[in-house]
Amino acid sequence: MDFLQPTSWQEALELRAERPDAVPIAGGTDVMVDINFDRSRPGALLDLGRVGELREWSTEGGSGGVGGGSAVRLGAGVPYARIVDDLAGPLPGLAMASRTVGSPQIRIRGTVGGNLGSASPAGDAHPPLLAADAVVEVESAVRGVRRIPVAEFYTGVKRNALAPDELIAAVLIPTAAGPQQFCKIGTRNAMVIAVSAFACALHPDRKAVGTGIGSAAPTPRRATDAETFLAGELDGAGLWDSRGPLPESLARAFGEHVAAAASPIDDVRGSAAYRLHSLTVMARRAVSWAWNDLRKAA
Ligand SMILES: Cc1cc2nc3c(=O)[nH]c(=O)nc-3n(C[C@H](O)[C@H](O)[C@H](O)COP(=O)(O)OP(=O)(O)OC[C@H]3O[C@@H](n4cnc5c(N)ncnc54)[C@H](O)[C@@H]3O)c2cc1C
Numbered sequence: 001m002d003f004l005q006p007t008s009w010q011e012a013l014e015l016r017a018e019r020p021d022a023v024p025i026a027g028g029t030d031v032m033v034d035i036n037f038d039r040s041r042p043g044a045l046l047d048l049g050r051v052g053e054l055r056e057w058s059t060e061g062g063s064g065g066v067g068g069g070s071a072v073r074l075g076a077g078v079p080y081a082r083i084v085d086d087l088a089g090p091l092p093g094l095a096m097a098s099r100t101v102g103s104p105q106i107r108i109r110g111t112v113g114g115n116l117g118s119a120s121p122a123g124d125a126h127p128p129l130l131a132a133d134a135v136v137e138v139e140s141a142v143r144g145v146r147r148i149p150v151a152e153f154y155t156g157v158k159r160n161a162l163a164p165d166e167l168i169a170a171v172l173i174p175t176a177a178g179p180q181q182f183c184k185i186g187t188r189n190a191m192v193i194a195v196s197a198f199a200c201a202l203h204p205d206r207k208a209v210g211t212g213i214g215s216a217a218p219t220p221r222r223a224t225d226a227e228t229f230l231a232g233e234l235d236g237a238g239l240w241d242s243r244g245p246l247p248e249s250l251a252r253a254f255g256e257h258v259a260a261a262a263s264p265i266d267d268v269r270g271s272a273a274y275r276l277h278s279l280t281v282m283a284r285r286a287v288s289w290a291w292n293d294l295r296k297a298a
Contacts, residue, residue, distance in 0.1 A: 002044035009053040012167060013141035015046055020164040022046040026054070026077050027109035029102070030118045048077055048167075054113065057087065060172070069205075070175045073137075076113025076168040083112070091173055093128030093180030093199050100124055100184050103191050113168045116153065119160040119219070126154070126220030127199035127212030128182055134173040140166045147172070154219035178202035179293035181286035184214070185278045187269065195270040198258065198282040202290050207231055207240045211283075216262035216275045223283075226257035230287065243298040246291040254287050255280035 004022055006012040015022065022044035025031045034040040048054055054077030061070045072090050074083070080098035084107070088095035094112075101107050101124050115125040116136060134150045142165055150171070153161050162168065180201040186192030197214030209230045211223040233250055234240050264275035 001042065004044055004046045005050055006046070006048075007050045009051050009139075009169070010141075012046065012048060012051050013139060016167050017141040017165045019044050019046065024048055024117065024167060026111045026114045026117070027079060027106075029106050029110040030114055048113075051077065054078075054169070057082075059090070059175070069177070071172045072175060074112060074171045074173060076116070076170055077111050079109060079111050080107040090175040091128075091132070092176055093131055093182050093201055094125065094173065096180070096182040097124040097128045097184070097197075097199065100182070100190075112171055116160065116168055116171070117162070119154055119158050121154075121157065121217060121219055122194045122197075122215040123220065124182075124184060124194060124197060124214065126150075127197050127214045128180065128201075129171065129173065130212030130220060130222050131180065131199040131201040131210035132173050132176070133210060134171050136161075136171055137169045138162060138166045139169045145169070151222055154221070157218045159219075176201065177205040179290040179297070181290045183282035183286050185270075185282065193269065196262075196264070196275045196278045196282070198279055198286055200283070200286045200290055202294055204240060204294060207235055209234075209287075211258060211261075213258065213262055213279065215269075216264040216279055218263070221261065223258040223261035226254055226261060226283070229257050230254045243295045245295070246288055251284045251288045251291075252280075255282075255284035258283035 004015050023042040024046045026048050054075045056075045057078050058073050060073050080101045083098040112125045115123040129150045136148045136153045139145045182199045184194045184197040194215040196216045199212040201210035209227045211227050214220050259276045259279040264272040266272050
């Protein structure tokens, strides 16, 4: 097996275009598991660990950000541990999800770029990226840069929109304009793949709600009907302006709408019925916590 070690982003892109059989490796916490279990035997590994550009994050302000507001440009190779340490303020949902990934060792190695590369429906970064309307920036030496809304990035079970000559450069994540929450259910409290997961983001600046569902459909997905339903009900009741308490019945109805957006399966980790039930509970709780945070901030 060839081991390719570019030291710059440009070199990495050129090697990617020359060697489409090479598997990119960032933290290796998915790639090495597959190689160890002989599930994959690539002709070459393209090690991204020495590409400094991928390990940086920055803030893009004003119209440079996604949707015109400010955004964090998170290099694909920034590990979860740094997201927890550095970005809990601007990206609270992603930081919460990052805290639940694996163990300290996995959080030091594992990256959001790797989570997107694997595109597992159970990946923990996906729900908060969906709820925040993130955009994935990919690049090819041949065709240049593409920016893909994260909801369009997942194309099937463990499949994504990357072309064979493309690499993920970064994720552009709008800076939180309101509270965000992330909930995950597993068979134990730590070091666990999600049985189901849910993220929500309140966007009071545009009276909107964002959602992301994990482990309960072939791909991570938004619950768009639930988003429209809740934002409309809050608007109709004047709650975006008054910041009055969130009616329990509304939180429950939101939970039902979220579960209706899922299409889970029975597998070794949980039944479809349990996944649907747990989504109603997580969505109700998450939105109630987020709304209470919004009221406190008023
Ligand atoms: C013990 C253990 C516990 C875990 N717990 C969790 C958990 O709780 N939650 C969770 O979500 N995941 C978990 N994982 C899975 C894994 O840690 C995550 O998916 C992680 O985000 C992968 O990141 P990585 O940098 O290690 O990716 P890698 O293994 O290096 O790569 C993963 C995939 O992404 C591709 N890739 C990586 N970077 C790029 C790039 N820049 N451009 C294009 N393709 C790229 C690779 O080719 C590969 O297909 C766990 C894994 C282990 C071994």
